[in-house]
Amino acid sequence: MKNLKLKSARAALDLSQEELAKKCGVSRQTMSAIEKGDYNPTINLCISICKVLGKTLDDLFWEEE
Amino acid sequence: MNTAMIIGVASGLIVGLIIAGILLIVANTDKKLKTEYDERQKAVKHKGYMYAFYTVLVYQVLMVFVHLGKVEMPVEDFALDFTGVIIGCIVLCVYCIWKGVYWGLNNDPKRYYVIFAVVIVLNCFPIIGPAIHGTLTENGKIGLPMLNIMVLIMMLSVLITLVVRNIVDRNSTEEEE
Numbered sequence: 165m166k167n168l169k170l171k172s173a174r175a176a177l178d179l180s181q182e183e184l185a186k187k188c189g190v191s192r193q194t195m196s197a198i199e200k201g202d203y204n205p206t207i208n209l210c211i212s213i214c215k216v217l218g219k220t221l222d223d224l225f226w227e228e229e
Numbered sequence: 230m231n232t233a234m235i236i237g238v239a240s241g242l243i244v245g246l247i248i249a250g251i252l253l254i255v256a257n258t259d260k261k262l263k264t265e266y267d268e269r270q271k272a273v274k275h276k277g278y279m280y281a282f283y284t285v286l287v288y289q290v291l292m293v294f295v296h297l298g299k300v301e302m303p304v305e306d307f308a309l310d311f312t313g314v315i316i317g318c319i320v321l322c323v324y325c326i327w328k329g330v331y332w333g334l335n336n337d338p339k340r341y342y343v344i345f346a347v348v349i350v351l352n353c354f355p356i357i358g359p360a361i362h363g364t365l366t367e368n369g370k371i372g373l374p375m376l377n378i379m380v381l382i383m384m385l386s387v388l389i390t391l392v393v394r395n396i397v398d399r400n401s402t403e404e405e406e
Contacts, residue, residue, distance in 0.1 A: 189267065189334070190267035190268070190269070190334075191267055191269075191270060191329070191330075191332070191334060193269075193270075193329035193330070193398070194267050194268075194269040194270065194329075196329075196401075197269060197329065203269050205268070205269075206268055208268075209267075209268060
């Protein structure tokens, strides 16, 4: 399932996948895979993404029923 | 292979490893020998190693049957063993590249392309010379040049996969962004 919350949070800060990936210490392909829902990141990477985007884990990774 | 040839090959391998180490340091942006990967890349690589392992396993079993059946191959035995190693490497590289693990976090792609070009050119010389002089095979079997041929096949496989993956990746990124 696509992570549209992550994509919109990134877009809100006007960051490209490449820029966000670099800030989080991962490759652009990994960030793309997370957004596409092809890869489930570890909690450490989730926290790292949240810190960069200024969001909480709930904001970005909690799936509403 | 006689003793002198074995010593020659062993020396060549050691020199090759040293050069490879130096090239890796030069090609990495942080001048470290070790390439850094993120968590997804590591997971993909682990799977790639598994597929490569099973490929080499199947290849070696096939070679056992070839030897048991006394099938005459136009390739020396040591070159056949090396071929198995290279096939395993090809499986690992192609799988990892296709799954989006073509560059580590500290790799400089441009420098790697230069290294690829140099490796391809260097591996062409030992093939072209004997091919021109008609000494590529001895007693109907191809020996040392087979190693260069396999390395060339591996480098070309890697390059082709890189190019195709890059094109696919670029198109999908444009759609995503």
